[in-house]
Amino acid sequence: MRKLAGDFEKPIAEIEDQLEQLSALPPTEEVTEKLEGLKKKLRKVCQEVYSHLKPWERYLVARHPERPYTLDFILLLFEDFVEMHGDRKFSDDHSIVGGLACYKGEPIVVVGHEKGRNTREKIYRNFGMAQPEGYRKALRIMRLAEKFHRPVITFIDTSGAYPGIGAEERGQAEAIAFNLREMSRLQTPIIVVVTGEGGSGGALAIGVGDRILMLEFAVYSVISPEGCAAILWKNQEKKEEAAENLKVSAHDLKRFNLIDEIVPEPLGGAHRDHTEAARILDEHLYRNLQELKEVPINDLLKQRYDKFRRMGVFEKEIR
Amino acid sequence: MEWFKKKRKPREPIGERRLKVPDGLWLKCENCQAIVYKEEILRNSKVCPKCNYHFRISAQDRLRALFDDGKYEIIDDNIRSCDPLMFKDTKKYKERLKESEEKTGFSEAVVTAVGEVGKIPVIISAMEYNFMGGSMGSVVGEKITRAIELALERRMPLIVVCSSGGARMQEGVFSLMQMAKISSALARLDEAGIPYISILADPTTGGVAASFGMLGDLNISEPKALVGFAGPRVIEQTIHQELPPGFQRAEFLLEHGMIDMIVERKELKSVLVNCLRFMTPNQ
Incomplete structure (x- = not known):
């Protein structure tokens, strides 16, 4: 059985269970008929549940352990990925991946947060929470794109920059600030895709670009609802209220003109169908890339500003 | 045996009782707990004469202390925060704004002024920590960006005195994006070869540290100022360890190469004048 994003997914999971059991039976006429009926019902329930997500439930979807991560998207969208490592200053941060790749025959540079799927991977990836060396690595890779006139695509999926002693010692604030300033003047097109959790400065540090796309059920926020609740309500349990107040959904951000496009997700969220999620993203990504390539670089930088x-x-x- | 049951009031702890002082004449230093004559602290640029603790000071005091003869002209004072998210925690955002305005006499958490420092025309944006923790919302972002753009237009050096807990939660992603907005403007200032000095006063954390706070041609901190990205409490909760003494203080940052120097408040102006002379064309 699939892991639930939250209790709100229960009605969907029940039907999915029934479907699974039925499809194991020999396909008699009666069974096929029932299957068809169930599939219809599943679509309807999915539609119903996912069109009424509360802000906190959106967080649960964006953090779903089966949600496609950066490496999944790289695999599904690009060819010949060559991963680059290290910031040439201190170490290699595994919570940010990046390198060279081919997108529909065209060389590009890709950078993104990587959360890791199982416990071992999660620890290896530090749960997608980058340290200064991660942001410095990201910028180093992007500088390479600038040097060779290749566009940059970044994928954002982090709960935030890592709050730790080492991170502070090595200048977490400086690393983020420096990326913001340098990305704003990087002389090559940049497309930013918020795929999951857009967590504060740790997200924005690879999030300055010419186009900002956001998956339908992704979230983008100045602080996590838990953090916000702890500070303003002095009670972490108020996270649902905090999520509601913070206005974090793709639709909110589009309404505020803070992002350019919402990328629809397959019915019931990207975690149900990675391939379909990547296919839809592909359309948006490709169109935007072609548009940006037509713009002379000086105009592009002015528009970005x-x-x-x-x-x-x-x-x-x-x- | 009545007297056995007689309840006695617990004695007031002596330490507490001794430290109670009437308001006005005397101040207790937050750092060394010494009781100091208030006039003495005020005369000493609000620095404790016993332990050199730098009290937090208002934006107005900052401007007065840095500009020649305390003379300056406040600009960009006509924009106000609104409430795009209709944010309400235990209080409405609008109410919090009003309270802060009444408390501080400022309309926002930053004040920009033009004047001269050592006879060099300079723009200074000073943050006001008492206005909602100096937090950065759209107005703070806009005012600092305008200060940068004015510096570009008039080719004047810019000094920002930071004192802020970070981005303002009540304006959500709008606040977050101010980091990108200001940093983009600073890129232009950098390219134009115009000096930008960041002064980090206690405390500078979060989105303010992670944008214009750390991007100065010079980053100057006051002694013992707390400067960092994540707040110490958040770090403690994440790593479940006690933090080393002096962690995220100015001295710690200097040791780790994140700031150029620590300058005492009394010396700040003369150091700034020296640096500005180096950074501006010969007169």
Whole structure:
């Protein structure tokens, strides 16, 4: 049985179970008929459940252990991936992967957070929480893209930059700040895809680009709902309320003009069908890449500046 | 045997009782607990004369202390925060804004002013920690970006005095994106060869440290200021260990190569004038 994102997925899981049992039976006419009926019902229930997700439930989907991660997308979208390692300063951070790849015959550079699927992998990947060397590695790889005039594609999926003693010693704040500044003037097109969890500065540190795409059930936030609840409500249990207040869904961000496009997910979320999720993303990615390639680099940099320059809302006081 | 049952009030701990002082004349140093005559602290740039602890000071005090003769002109004071997320925790965001405004007399957590430092025309943006923990929302982001753009336009050096807990949660992703907005503007300032000095006052953490805080041509910190990305409590909860003494203090950052120097408040202006002379064309 598939792992549940949360209790809200129970009605879906029940039907999926029945389907599984039925499909093990010999395919008599009666069984096939029942199967068809169940499949219809499954679609309906999926639709129903996933169109009414609460903000906190979106977090659970975005953090689903079977959600496609950066390496899954790389495998499904690109060919000839050559992974690069290390920041040339301190070490190799396994929570960020990156390197050279071929996208529909065209060389590109790809960088993204990697969370790791099982316990061993998760520890190896530090749960996708990068340290300064991770961000420095990311920038080093992106600089290579600039040097050889190749576009950059980044995948964001992290709960945040790692809060640890070593990370602070080696300048977590400086590493993030430096990436923000340098990505804003990197002389090559950058497409950012928020695939899962967009956790604060640790996400933004590879998130400055010309186009920002976001998967339908991904989230992007200034702080995790748990962290926000602990600070403002002084109670971590208020995370659901915090998630509601923070407005983290792709639809919210699109409404606020903070992202460019929402990438739809297969029915019932990307964790149900990696291939289909990658296929839909492919369409969006390819179109955006072709558009960006047409723009002269100076215009591109100006547009990138203006894009972030516009972000923010305030009132002008009339005196 | 009545007296056996007689309840006695527990004695007040002596330490507490001794430290109670009437408001006004005397101040207790938060660091060394010494009781110091308030006038003495004020005369000493709000630094404890006993242990050299730097009290947090308001944005106004900052500007007065840094500009020549305490003279400056406040600019960009006409934008206010609104509440795009309709955020409500235990209190409404709008209420928190109003309270902060009443408490500090400032309309936001940063004040930008133009004036002269050592006769060199300079723009200074000073953050106000008492305004919602100096947190950065759209207005702070916009005001600092405008300060950078003004510095570009007039080719004037920019100094930002940071004092902030980080991004303002009540404005969600809008706050987060201010980090990218300001850092992009700083890239232009960098390319134009205009000096930017970041002064890290206690405390500078989160999204402020991880954007304009650490991007100065010079990063200067006040003694013992807390500077870092994650707050110490978050780190403690994550790694389940006690943090080493002095962790994330200015001295720790200097040791690890993250800042250029630690400068005492009394010396700050003269150090700035020296550096600005180096960074601006010969007069």
